[in-house]
Amino acid sequence: MTGPQFCIKHLRDTLSDTSLRHALDVLADASSASVVLFDTDGQVAVGPVAGNDLIRRVLSTPQGRELVISTHRQAANRVAGKSPVVMPVENAGALIAADLDQFGIPICRDGQCAGTLTLGDRPQAPLSQEAISRIESAAGLAPGELREAAAELKPWSPAEASAARNMASLFTELLAELCLQETNLSRRIEELTAVYNIASLLSxxxxxxxxxxxxxxxxxxxxxxxxxxxxxxxxxxxxxxxxxxxxxxxxxxxxxxxxxxxxxxxxxxxxxxxxxxxxxxxxxxxxxxxxxxxxxxxxxxxxxxxxxxxxxxxxxxxxxxxxxxxxxxxxxxxxxxxxxxxxxxxxxxMAETLEAERYSRQIAYAGEVQRRMIPSQPPACSQVEIGAVYRPTYNVGGDFYDFIPLPNGNLGVAVSDVSGKGVPASLIMASLRSALRVYAKFTYDIDHIMSRLNKHVCSETKIGEFTTLFYSVLSPDGRRLTYCNAGHEPPMLLRNGKIQPLGTGGMVLGVEENAKFDRELIALQPGDVLLLYTDGAVEALNFSDEQYGRPRLGESLIRYADQPAQLVAQNILWDIRRFRGLADRIDDVTLVVLKIKDTKAKSSA
CATH class of the missing domain: 3.30.450.40 (GAF domain)
Structure with missing residues (x-):
C-alpha cells in the first residue's frame, strides 16, 4: 500500500522554509556548528546554516557553499540508516582534512526514514595555517581571508561534541514526529476528501x-x-x-x-x-x-x-x-x-417510486377506461325514474351497474360486486359485463343467462374468486320486474312504507359450475321504490367498527323515498358517509334507485 510519504519533502509542504531554517539557526547557534537538512534523495532540503564565522565566510562563495554541502552529504550518506559516527580524516575533503568534524543523524520513525540532519565544521584542535589555506583555496577565498575567523573558532571538547550530538538527536526526533504527524494529517485529509468526493459522486x-x-x-x-x-x-x-x-x-x-x-x-x-x-x-x-x-x-x-x-x-x-x-x-x-x-x-x-408512479398512471388510465363502462347517466324512461351513484375505493374497482336496452322496449338492470378490490377485481368486472351484455341480448330466460354467466366466471377465474350479481328485466310499461339474484345483497322494494327484499336466485357466480338458478316475477305498482346496492353500502364501518347495516339503509330509503330518484341515491350515500365519519372506506359503494311513476294520474291531471 502506498499513500502520503513520510519524508522531509512533504513536511516542507506543511511548514514554510522560513520556519525550518529558523529551527536550524537555533541549533547552529547553540552548537556553533553548521547544520544541513537532507531529504531521502540526498538533496538539500534546508541549509547550510552556519553556526560560526569561519563557515559563514566559506558559504559566501559558490565554491564554499558547494564545499560545505558536499562534505555534509558524505556524512549523510555514511550514516543513512545507521547510528551517528564521526567521519575519519582519511575520507575527508578540505574541511575534513582541516580536522573539522561532521556527523549525520537519520530522521527515522517506525522503520521509515524521512531524511538526514548533519552537524559539524568545528575542529577538535586549533586550525593550522596549512588547514586554513587549504579551506580558503577550496572555497575560492583570498589568502588570509579566513585567518581572523579561524583564530576565533574554538575547538570543541568531547563533552561539547557529545552535547551537540544529543541536541541534534533530539531535534531529529522532533522532526521525525512532525513528519509522522504531517503524513497522518495528509492521509486523513485525503481520506476525508475521498469520503466527500464519493458522497458527491454517489449523490x-x-x-x-x-x-x-x-x-x-x-x-x-x-x-x-x-x-x-x-x-x-x-x-x-x-x-x-x-x-x-x-x-x-x-x-x-x-x-x-x-x-x-x-x-x-x-x-x-x-x-x-x-x-x-x-x-x-x-x-x-x-x-x-x-x-x-x-x-x-x-x-x-x-x-x-x-x-x-x-x-x-x-x-x-x-x-x-x-x-x-x-x-x-x-x-x-x-x-x-x-x-x-x-x-x-x-x-x-427511487426506482420503486418511479415504478409506482408509472403503475399509478396506468391504474389511473385503467380507472378512466372502467368508468366509461359505467353509465354516465341513467337512461330516460317514461314509466320509471332512475338514479345511480358509484364510488370505487380505488381508481379501479369490482362494483358495476349497467342498463341494457333489450328487444321490444325491455330494459335490463344489473348490479354486481366482484370479490376483491383494485385491478384484479376490475378485470373480472370488465369480463363479466361484456359476457352479460352478450347473453342478455340473445337469451330470453334470466335463469339461463345466470347459468351461462356462472360457467363463464368459473372458467375465467381462480379458486376463491367469485362474483355476486343481481340481474333484472323491466317491462316497457314499468309494471313487471323479472329478476334473478346470484348471491348478491337483496335489493329493497319499498311499497307503502314497508320493505320487501328480493332474494330469489341462487349462489354466487364462479363457485359451482353446474349451479342452478331461479327467477321471480314481481308486479310493480306506482309509487314503488326499488333500491339496488352493493355490500359496500351495508358493510361501511365507523370508528367503533360498527357496520352501517341493512336496517339503517332501509331507514334511509324510507326517509328519502319522496325525493327524485337521483337525490334518493345521493342522500343515502351521504347518510353512509356521515355514519362512517373519517374512518377509512374499505369497499366500493354502488347505489341504483328505480321509482315507478304513476302515469295514469299524470294523464288524468
Whole structure:
C-alpha cells in the first residue's frame, strides 16, 4: 500500500522554509556548528546554516557553499540508516582534512526514514595555517581571508561534541514526529476528501451500476489497496452476488458462489463487524484459499454495506502484501460503505417510486377506461325514474351497474360486486359485463343467462374468486320486474312504507359450475321504490367498527323515498358517509334507485 510519504519533502509542504531554517539557526547557534537538512534523495532540503564565522565566510562563495554541502552529504550518506559516527580524516575533503568534524543523524520513525540532519565544521584542535589555506583555496577565498575567523573558532571538547550530538538527536526526533504527524494529517485529509468526493459522486447519479463501479474504483485509489469488490445480498437465496470490482481477474471472480450461510467472514460483516484477514491463503475462514493465492491476495478487510440496520451487501478490499489496517483506515472503509449503502438504498427506492408512479398512471388510465363502462347517466324512461351513484375505493374497482336496452322496449338492470378490490377485481368486472351484455341480448330466460354467466366466471377465474350479481328485466310499461339474484345483497322494494327484499336466485357466480338458478316475477305498482346496492353500502364501518347495516339503509330509503330518484341515491350515500365519519372506506359503494311513476294520474291531471 502506498499513500502520503513520510519524508522531509512533504513536511516542507506543511511548514514554510522560513520556519525550518529558523529551527536550524537555533541549533547552529547553540552548537556553533553548521547544520544541513537532507531529504531521502540526498538533496538539500534546508541549509547550510552556519553556526560560526569561519563557515559563514566559506558559504559566501559558490565554491564554499558547494564545499560545505558536499562534505555534509558524505556524512549523510555514511550514516543513512545507521547510528551517528564521526567521519575519519582519511575520507575527508578540505574541511575534513582541516580536522573539522561532521556527523549525520537519520530522521527515522517506525522503520521509515524521512531524511538526514548533519552537524559539524568545528575542529577538535586549533586550525593550522596549512588547514586554513587549504579551506580558503577550496572555497575560492583570498589568502588570509579566513585567518581572523579561524583564530576565533574554538575547538570543541568531547563533552561539547557529545552535547551537540544529543541536541541534534533530539531535534531529529522532533522532526521525525512532525513528519509522522504531517503524513497522518495528509492521509486523513485525503481520506476525508475521498469520503466527500464519493458522497458527491454517489449523490450525482441514479444509476446503481455506476454507483457501485465508482465506489470500487475510488476505494482502491484512496486506500491504496490492490483491489476492491462489492457484492450485493440476494435476500431470496442468501447469495452475495458480485456487482462491481476493481483490479480483480475474471478467473478469480468466477471461482464459485458465495453465500452468507457458508462464509463466516461475510456473515460477520453482514452483522456489522469489520472483518480483518491477515493472510487470505492461510486463513481457515477463506472459502477459496488457492484462488486467493493465485490472484496475489494477501491481507484484506470486509465491511458490511448497512443502511439503517439493514444489510444490502459487503465491501471487500484486498492488498498484495501483508498489511495491518489502522483504525483510521477501518473508519474510512466504514464511512465509504455507509455512503455506498445509503446510495444503493436510495437508488432502489427511487426506482420503486418511479415504478409506482408509472403503475399509478396506468391504474389511473385503467380507472378512466372502467368508468366509461359505467353509465354516465341513467337512461330516460317514461314509466320509471332512475338514479345511480358509484364510488370505487380505488381508481379501479369490482362494483358495476349497467342498463341494457333489450328487444321490444325491455330494459335490463344489473348490479354486481366482484370479490376483491383494485385491478384484479376490475378485470373480472370488465369480463363479466361484456359476457352479460352478450347473453342478455340473445337469451330470453334470466335463469339461463345466470347459468351461462356462472360457467363463464368459473372458467375465467381462480379458486376463491367469485362474483355476486343481481340481474333484472323491466317491462316497457314499468309494471313487471323479472329478476334473478346470484348471491348478491337483496335489493329493497319499498311499497307503502314497508320493505320487501328480493332474494330469489341462487349462489354466487364462479363457485359451482353446474349451479342452478331461479327467477321471480314481481308486479310493480306506482309509487314503488326499488333500491339496488352493493355490500359496500351495508358493510361501511365507523370508528367503533360498527357496520352501517341493512336496517339503517332501509331507514334511509324510507326517509328519502319522496325525493327524485337521483337525490334518493345521493342522500343515502351521504347518510353512509356521515355514519362512517373519517374512518377509512374499505369497499366500493354502488347505489341504483328505480321509482315507478304513476302515469295514469299524470294523464288524468
Amino acid at each position: 450525482g447519479t441514479m444509476d446503481l451500476q455506476e454507483i457501485l463501479n465508482r465506489t470500487a474504483r475510488m476505494v482502491c485509489e484512496v486506500m491504496h489497496v490492490k483491489a476492491c469488490s462489492i457484492r450485493l445480498l440476494d435476500e431470496t437465496s442468501g447469495t452475495l452476488v458480485i456487482r462491481a470490482v476493481h483490479n480483480l481477474s475474471e478467473e478469480y471472480l468466477n471461482k464459485g458462489a458465495v453465500t452468507v450461510e457458508e462464509n463466516p467472514i461475510d456473515r460477520a460483516a453482514i452483522r456489522g463487524e469489520n472483518v480483518y484477514i491477515a493472510d487470505a491463503p492461510t486463513d481457515p475462514r477463506t472459502r477459496y484459499p488457492q484462488e486467493a493465492r493465485t490472484e496475489g491476495i494477501v491481507s484484506g478487510m470486509v465491511v458490511g454495506l448497512i443502511y439503517r440496520g439493514k444489510a444490502v451487501g459487503v465491501l471487500r478490499v484486498y492488498t498484495g502484501e501483508p498489511h495491518v489496517f489502522t483504525p483510521f483506515e477501518e473508519a474510512l472503509l466504514q464511512a465509504v460503505a455507509s455512503q455506498a449503502a445509503a446510495a444503493i438504498v436510495n437508488v432502489r427506492l
